[in-house]
Amino acid sequence: xxxxxxxxxxxxxxxxxxxxxxxxxxxxxxxxxxxxxxxxxxxxxxxxxxxxxxxxxxxxxxxxxxxxxxxxxxxxxxxxxxxxxxxxxxxxxxxxxxxxxxxxxxxxxxxxxxxxxxxxxxxxxxxxxxxxxxxxxxxxxxxxxxxxxxxxxxxxxxxxxxxxxxxxxxxxxxxxxxxxxxxxxxxxxxxxxxxxxxxxxxxxxxxxxxxxxxxxxxxxxxxxxxxxxxxxxxxxxxxxxxxxxxxxxxxxxxxxxxxxxxxxxxxxxxxxxxxxxxxxxxxxxxxxxxxxxxxxxxxxxxxxxxxxxxxxxxxxxxxxxxxxxxxxxxxxxxxxxxxxxxxxxxxxxxxxxxxxxxxxxxxxxxxxxxxxx
Amino acid sequence: xxxxxxxxxxxxxxxxxxxxxxxxxxxxxxxxxxxxxxxxxxxxxxxxxxxxxxxxxxxxxxxxxxxxxxxxxxxxxxxxxxxxxxxxxxxxxxxxxxxxxxxxxxxxxxxxxxxxxxxxxxxxxxxxxxxxxxxxxxxxxxxxxxxxxxxxxxxxxxxxxxxxxxxxxxxxxxxxxxxxxxxxxxxxxxxxxxxxxxxxxxxxxxxxxxxxxxxxxxxxxxxxxxxxxxxxxxxxxxxxxxxxxxxxxxxxxxxxxxxxxxxxxxxxxxxxxxxxxxxxxxxxxxxxxxxxxxxxxxxxxxxxxxxxxxxxxxxxxxxxxxxxxxxxxxxxxxxxxxxxxxxxxxxxxxxxxxxxxxxxxxxxxxxxxxxxxxxxxxxxxxxxxxxxxxxxxxxxxxxxxxxxxxxxxxxxxxxxxxxxxxxxxxxxxxxxxxxxxxxxxxxxxxxxxxxxxxxxxxxxxxxxxxxxxxxxxxxxxxxxxxxxxxxxxxxxxxxxxxxxxxxxxxxxxxxxxxxxxxxxxxxxxxxxxxxxxxxxxxxxxxxxxxxxxxxxxxxxxxxxxxxxxxxxxxxxxxxxxxxxxxxx
Numbered sequence: 001x002x003x004x005x006x007x008x009x010x011x012x013x014x015x016x017x018x019x020x021x022x023x024x025x026x027x028x029x030x031x032x033x034x035x036x037x038x039x040x041x042x043x044x045x046x047x048x049x050x051x052x053x054x055x056x057x058x059x060x061x062x063x064x065x066x067x068x069x070x071x072x073x074x075x076x077x078x079x080x081x082x083x084x085x086x087x088x089x090x091x092x093x094x095x096x097x098x099x100x101x102x103x104x105x106x107x108x109x110x111x112x113x114x115x116x117x118x119x120x121x122x123x124x125x126x127x128x129x130x131x132x133x134x135x136x137x138x139x140x141x142x143x144x145x146x147x148x149x150x151x152x153x154x155x156x157x158x159x160x161x162x163x164x165x166x167x168x169x170x171x172x173x174x175x176x177x178x179x180x181x182x183x184x185x186x187x188x189x190x191x192x193x194x195x196x197x198x199x200x201x202x203x204x205x206x207x208x209x210x211x212x213x214x215x216x217x218x219x220x221x222x223x224x225x226x227x228x229x230x231x232x233x234x235x236x237x238x239x240x241x242x243x244x245x246x247x248x249x250x251x252x253x254x255x256x257x258x259x260x261x262x263x264x265x266x267x268x269x270x271x272x273x274x275x276x277x278x279x280x281x282x283x284x285x286x287x288x289x290x291x292x293x294x295x296x297x298x299x300x301x302x303x304x305x306x307x308x309x310x311x312x313x314x315x316x317x318x319x320x321x322x323x324x325x326x327x328x329x330x331x332x333x334x335x336x337x338x339x340x341x342x343x344x345x346x347x348x349x350x351x352x353x354x355x356x357x358x359x360x361x362x363x364x365x366x367x368x369x370x371x372x373x
Numbered sequence: 374x375x376x377x378x379x380x381x382x383x384x385x386x387x388x389x390x391x392x393x394x395x396x397x398x399x400x401x402x403x404x405x406x407x408x409x410x411x412x413x414x415x416x417x418x419x420x421x422x423x424x425x426x427x428x429x430x431x432x433x434x435x436x437x438x439x440x441x442x443x444x445x446x447x448x449x450x451x452x453x454x455x456x457x458x459x460x461x462x463x464x465x466x467x468x469x470x471x472x473x474x475x476x477x478x479x480x481x482x483x484x485x486x487x488x489x490x491x492x493x494x495x496x497x498x499x500x501x502x503x504x505x506x507x508x509x510x511x512x513x514x515x516x517x518x519x520x521x522x523x524x525x526x527x528x529x530x531x532x533x534x535x536x537x538x539x540x541x542x543x544x545x546x547x548x549x550x551x552x553x554x555x556x557x558x559x560x561x562x563x564x565x566x567x568x569x570x571x572x573x574x575x576x577x578x579x580x581x582x583x584x585x586x587x588x589x590x591x592x593x594x595x596x597x598x599x600x601x602x603x604x605x606x607x608x609x610x611x612x613x614x615x616x617x618x619x620x621x622x623x624x625x626x627x628x629x630x631x632x633x634x635x636x637x638x639x640x641x642x643x644x645x646x647x648x649x650x651x652x653x654x655x656x657x658x659x660x661x662x663x664x665x666x667x668x669x670x671x672x673x674x675x676x677x678x679x680x681x682x683x684x685x686x687x688x689x690x691x692x693x694x695x696x697x698x699x700x701x702x703x704x705x706x707x708x709x710x711x712x713x714x715x716x717x718x719x720x721x722x723x724x725x726x727x728x729x730x731x732x733x734x735x736x737x738x739x740x741x742x743x744x745x746x747x748x749x750x751x752x753x754x755x756x757x758x759x760x761x762x763x764x765x766x767x768x769x770x771x772x773x774x775x776x777x778x779x780x781x782x783x784x785x786x787x788x789x790x791x792x793x794x795x796x797x798x799x800x801x802x803x804x805x806x807x808x809x810x811x812x813x814x815x816x817x818x819x820x821x822x823x824x825x826x827x828x829x830x831x832x833x834x835x836x837x838x839x840x841x842x843x844x845x846x847x848x849x850x851x852x853x854x855x856x857x858x859x860x861x862x863x864x865x866x867x868x869x870x871x872x873x874x875x876x877x878x879x880x881x882x883x884x885x886x887x888x889x890x891x892x893x894x895x896x897x898x899x900x901x902x903x904x905x906x907x908x909x910x911x912x913x914x915x916x917x918x919x920x921x922x923x924x925x926x927x928x929x930x931x932x933x934x935x936x937x938x939x940x941x942x943x944x945x946x947x948x949x950x951x952x953x954x955x956x957x
Contacts, residue, residue, distance in 0.1 A: 047487070142410040186417045188410055240439045277440040281433055288429050295422045299415045304407055307414045315421065322428045329435045 014075050017364040019297060025290050026070070026341060026356055030063055032283070033267075033342035039251050040270040041263035041344060055263050055344050062346045066353030073357025074364070078306055081358045085132035088125060088354075095122035096163045121347035123164055123172050128355030130160055131179050131312035138187035139305035153184075170208060170215060171323075171335045177201065178319055183312045187304075222333035235259050236266050236328045239273035240280075247276025263344040265336055268328045284325065287340070291318040297363040310362040313355050462550060462571060463588030465564055465578075467596045468633070468808050473564050474578065475553050476571070479527040480546040482536055486515050486522060488543030498539050499524065502532070527551045552578075554643045559601055562656045562757070563594070563635050563806060566643035575643075575654070577806060579756045593808040595631035600624050603922045604634040608891060611915045612638055615896035615906070621658040621785045622915075623890040624923070627793040627879065629815050630802030632753070633887070635659070635786070657894065660757040662782040665875050665892075666859030667721045667908075668792070669778030674718050674832060675795045676741040677729045679825040685832075685945065686713045689728035697770045702727055702777075705858075715945050718832045719840040721856065726776040735772045742775070744820045745791035745801055747783050752803040759784045778857055785875070789890045792855070792877045796833055796885050799826040834882045834943040844913040845878050847921045849931025851939060853882035854916065856908035861895065871895050874908035878916035881929060883942040889923075891915040 003012040034056070041055035051057075076084060099122060134153045141149025157180050164173040181197050189197070208215045222233075239255035242248060253273040256262045262270050272280050291314050298310030317340050324339040326332045338348045465474040489495050492515045500506050503525055514522040527549060528536065536544060552567040554560075565576020572586075573579035581592055604622040612620050624634035637657040641649040655661065677683040688711040695702040704722050717725030730738055742748050742763075750760045762782040764771035774780035786804060794801035794817075802817040809815060821829075833853030836842045841856045857875040874896060878889045891912045898906040924931065932939060 049487075139410075143407055182421060186414045186421065188413045188417075237439060240436070241443055243440055245441055272436070272440060277436055280436050280440070284429055284433055284436070288426070291425060292422060295418055299418050302407075302411065304410050304414060307411065307418065311418055311421065315425075318425050322425070322432065325432050326428075326435075329432065329439060331431065331435055 010075060014364075017366070018074060018360060019293070019363045022290055022293055022360065022363070023074075025286055025293075029286060029290075029341040030067070032271075033339075034059060034063065035250070036267050036271055036274075036342060037263050037344050039253065039274055040256050040259075040267055043257045044260065044263050047260070058346065059344050059349070062349045066349045069350065069353040070357040070360065073354060074360035076358075076361045078303065078309075078362055078366075081132060081309070081361045082136050082305070085129040085358065086136075089129040089133050092122045092125045092129060093160070093163070096126060096160075096167075099123070100163075100166055120350075123167065123169055124347040124351035125354065126160060126164070127172070127176060127179070127316055127351060128313055128358055130156070130176060131183065131316055131355075132309045132358055134180055134183055135187075135309035135312050136305055138183060138308050139303070142188065142304055150184075153180075168212065170212065171337050174205075174335070175316060175319055175323075175337075177204070179312050179316045182315045183308050186311055187308055218333045218335075222330070232259065232261060232266060233327075233330045233334060236269040237330055239266075239269040240329065243273040243276050243280075245277045247272070247274050247279060250274050264338060265324065265334070265343065266328050267343050268325050268339055271342075272328075283342075287318065287321045290314070294359055294363060301362070301366075306362045310359055313359040313362075316355060317352070317359070461587060462552065462567075463585045464591035465581075465585070465594060466591045467594050467598045468631075469597065469599075470593075471598045472555050473560055473594065473596070473598070475555070476550045477553050479529070479549050479551050480533045481526040481549045482524040482528055483545060483547055484515060484522050484524055485520050485543050485545065486517050487520060489515050490542060492516055495541050495543070498541060499536075502535055502539070556598060557644065558640045558642045559598065559605060560596065561640040561643050562637045562658065563596055563601075563755075564643065565755075566646050575757070576755055580754050594806055595626075595633060595808045596635070596806065597624075597633045597927075599926055600919075600923050601634040601636065603919055603926075604636050604889075605638070607915050607918045607922075608636060608638055608893075611891075611893055611896070611911065615893065615899065615902075615911055617896040617911075618894040619652070619657055620894055621661070621890075621892040622919075623658055623785055623789045623888070624919070625789050625793055625804060625888045625890075627797040627885050627888050628802070629809050630790065630793070630804045630817070631809055632786075632804055632806050635806065637661075656755070656757040657785070657892070659751060659753055659755050659784050659786045660759045662759040662761050662784050663873055663892075664779050664782050664859045664862070665785075665788055665873070666778040666857035667723075668788060668855050668857030668875050668877055669775060669781070670718055670721060670726050671792050671795055671829070671832075671855050671877070672741060672745060672747070673726050673729055673738075673776045674714060675821050675825060675829055676737060677714060677733055678828050679741075679821040680733060680737065683714060683729060683732060685715045685828055688713045689717065689725045691717065691722045691724040691728070693724070695724055695727050695773065697773055702773065715832060715835060718855070719835050721777075721841055723777040727773045730772050730776040735767055735769065738772050738775065739767055741820075742781075744818075745794050746803070747781070747787050747791050751784055751786040751790065752805075753786050754806050758786075761787060778859060785890055785892050788875070788877065789888055792879075792890075793885075793888045794820045795829045796826055796853075796879055796882075796888075798823050830879075830882055830885065831943050831945045833879055835945050837878075837882075841907075841909040842876060842878070842913045844909065845876065845917040845920070847880070847917055847924065849934065850920055850924045850929065851881040851883055851932060851934055851943070852878055852917070852920055853880070853943075854878035854913070856913060858907040858909075872906060874906065874910075874912040876908050876912035876916050878913075878920060880920050880924070881932065883932075883939055886929060887920075887923070887927065889916045889919050891919070 003015040005016065037059050038056045042052045045052055045054045073081070073084065133156065137149035137153040140147045160176060161173050164176060181201065184197070185194055209219055210216065235255055235258050239253065239259065242253070242255050251274065253270060255273055256270045259266050259269060268280070271283060294314040295311060298307045301307055320337055320340050323332070323335055323337045327334045327337065338345045340352050341349070462476040464472060466472055492512060495515055496508060496512050499511060500508050506525065511524065533546065550571050552571055554564060563576055565578040566574055567578050568574045573582035577592070577594065578585065585592060604624060608620045608622045611617070620638045622634060622636040623632060625632050635658050637655070639653045641653040678685065691704060691712045692709055702723050704724050706720055708720060708722070712720065712722055712725050714729065717729070748761055748763050750758045761784070764780055771780050790801065790804040799819055799821040800817040801820045802815055830853065833855060836855055837845050837852050842854050845852045845854055854877050859873045861871040861873055873892065873894050875890070875892045879885045880887060893911050893915070896906050896911045898904045902910040
């Protein structure tokens with residue numbers, strides 16, 4: 001792609017203002033993810049009685065709309081981002097509520113609804129939209145006298161969290177909560193309240209341990225590996241060990257064959273086994289690069305909304321990556337969380353595409369006010 | 374997520390700030406109230422970024438730890454099936470190294486039905502390979518929702534290879550071990566058997582389970598399969614001939630306590646160990662305890678002679694029967710005169726035996742039976758060991774009946790070890806099924822003096838030359854012994870038809886090496902025995918035939934039994950010239 005500096009068409013302006021390094025990093029992530037899924041998924045697909053390349057094909061088919069969404073949304077102005085987020089929020093919240101009624105159950109949770117042609121998980125789309133909407137409410141509280149942004153945001157958060165908990169989708173609730181409180185913190189929440197919120201968060205986690213049996217079992221198994229079935233994590237660690245410094249080579253992994261979720265939650269282990277330590281460190285570096293570069297760009301922006309929304313989206317992206325990698329390395333109890341742009345997962349990929357599109361839109365170079373660019 | 378205190382950016386400070394900056398909705402460059410908010414947001418974003426970096430660093434450290442530092446400890450990696458099998462249960466061999474039990478590593482075939490692509494195809498191929506598999510059952514198994522179903526256990530290496538060559542996904546092998554008993558039922562009660570999980574359940578397999586598991590060196594038994602075979606053939610022939618219920622046989626090295634043959638009939642096939650009848654499972658040689666009758670006169674005589682108070686030629690009244698409560702103690706063969714101790718042994722006089730114990734007293738009898746191990750379970754290394762039934766309280770009448778082997782029940786194994794101690798020079802050696810290390814001293818304790826033992830040899834010999842065991846004569850092997858015929862307890866009393874016949878034979882009597890014991894349970898007399906079902910007619914010939922065959926095998930040189938040396942050594946009236954086995 002090449003545009004003249006003086007090209008003032010939409011695409012021309014986009015090219016010169018977009019964060020091209022981050023865009024490149026995301027592209028590299030997507031390609032790496034596709035390759036890793038190609039390595040990891042055939043064993044799983046055969047396991048499930050599907051065609052060898054079922055997951056690869058589906059992933060690529062989702063990657064195209066996801067990429068299109070990323071680019072499309074990154075063309076928007078911050079105000080456009082805010083509007084898109086608001087509209088999507090208004091659409092997806094009822095959909096999430098609807099899953100409770102018309103959703104179908106997979107692995108004990110009702111998160112999916114059928115849309116002609118595919119099944120989607122509306123709660124995935126809540127994450128980026130909520131981050132943007134909350135950022136806008138926080139920013140408005142700070143800028144417009146008398147605007148009850150904190151209260152509206154908190155109510156909206158409680159509604160969202162309640163809907164997610166009813167699914168039940170604890171992982172998603174955790175991410176949404178973490179992002180929300182991080183944004184609240186960034187928006188200037190009183191430090192005493194930050195501590196209170198932190199306490200509430202911890203007691204929420206402890207409460208989850210006692211309320212949800214599956215959470216309890218996972219945490220017990222994490223704390224005491226002898227206690228029960230740690231099949232996935234054990235094999236995940238084996239895969240990493242088998243990889244060593246240089247890995248077994250692409251397609252040469254063997255432990256991956258025995259990892260039921262090799263293509264999704266445990267794809268990092270496949271990367272470890274086949275590509276080795278250096279590749280894994282590079283992958284971690286790529287995620288870190290995207291997050292820190294994003295942070296740096298939004299903190300240079302003059303708009304509080306951009307700062308809050310951008311960092312919210314980046315925290316969500318980074319947190320998801322950290323949780324996924326930490327679970328596969330047995331640093332924390334396993335939590336169904338995809339590795340952004342690497343793992344297989346249609347809805348997750350689309351939602352991440354939207355989120356990163358918004359982030360790219362917010363981190364574009366702007367001249368003049370964020371609100372009217 | 375917690376932050377560091379940034380009080381200068383706190384909300385309270387902000388309120389103060391507002392007084393100076395009029396509220397204006399921001400349009401254009403950041404202005405007014407947006408500036409402090411932005412500054413605070415940026416500062417806190419640095420904190421957030423720092424937390425994120427810490428998390429990332431932890432992950433990197435963990436990656437290095439797991440992937441490089443722990444690499445050497447990988448043990449659970451899946452790998453191709455190894456063809457080098459290593460049996461994990463040690464072999465059992467006899468004293469000459471003949472294999473009695475070994476482990477064969479086998480592969481057992483199982484399936485993960487979820488991975489089977491085409492059930493019908495798999496069923497076709499598998500049933501062609503294993504025609505004994507049931508089609509319907511296999512189809513049902515492979516269509517089930519389970520993740521693990523056994524198809525066939527313990528394949529041969531050839532079958533294993535054939536299944537590999539089918540190339541069917543979803544089939545896999547579990548390495549298993551199969552215990553093989555090459556001698557079949559020959560040593561069923563000694564070697565025993567193992568269960569499906571290859572853990573010993575009976576016999577040496579059970580008592581040495583821990584040693585055998587994880588052991589590499591084979592376990593050497595004291596058994597000699599050749600002698601075991603002779604014993605089994607002869608005992609079985611006798612059981613068949615006299616339609617007996619069963620029998621027990623023991624061959625023992627009297628100088629070491631090593632058991633060369635131990636047999637209980639009927640026995641079982643340890644290889645096909647489903648539905649073994651309890652009677653065949655029952656070890657009559659070690660677990661069964663029986664009233665063994667007159668063989669107990671061995672101990673009565675040894676005790677009396679060793680006391681020094683009674684001598685071979687002391688005579689006792691055997692004319693008058695003894696009244697014991699409601700019972701009268703009589704003799705089988707009435708001699709109508711007073712008999713010497715030697716004659717009491719020779720003719721197996723019950724009355725005479727009671728007279729002897731009456732002189733010895735209860736404590737002496739009890740102490741003596743304790744010494745020769747007749748009141749405690751045999752130390753033989755089998756789980757199937759019966760506890761003897763001894764009278765409690767031990768009254769006078771008990772001592773009388775015990776003198777001729779009634780009112781006390783012991784196992785044939787106890788009897789063999791105790792009898793050996795009376796003729797081997799006077800040392801009790803605990804019986805063992807495991808070969809003794811020749812470098813180590815043989816354990817044992819003295820029970821009678823060598824002089825008494827020498828007298829006992831003469832008594833043993835007397836029974837064969839001119840007593841109840843003439844059928845045990847084997848030319849050249851100088852056999853001696855003692856018979857026992859015990860009426861079996863039927864209901865609450867003794868029956869006269871059903872009995873148990875025992876013979877304890879020893880050879881060569883002038884320098885005892887081996888003890889051969891045969892017990893036949895409930896034999897039925899026939900024309901060949903002239904209607905007698907006593908030990909002399911039933912058990913004695915078995916021992917005679919066994920000695921005749923084993924003598925050459927164990928390398929004992931036949932001697933001229935009428936030579937002066939033999940007479941000098943064993944005749945009851947000859948003065949002992951030297952005492953074999955005696956140590957100053």
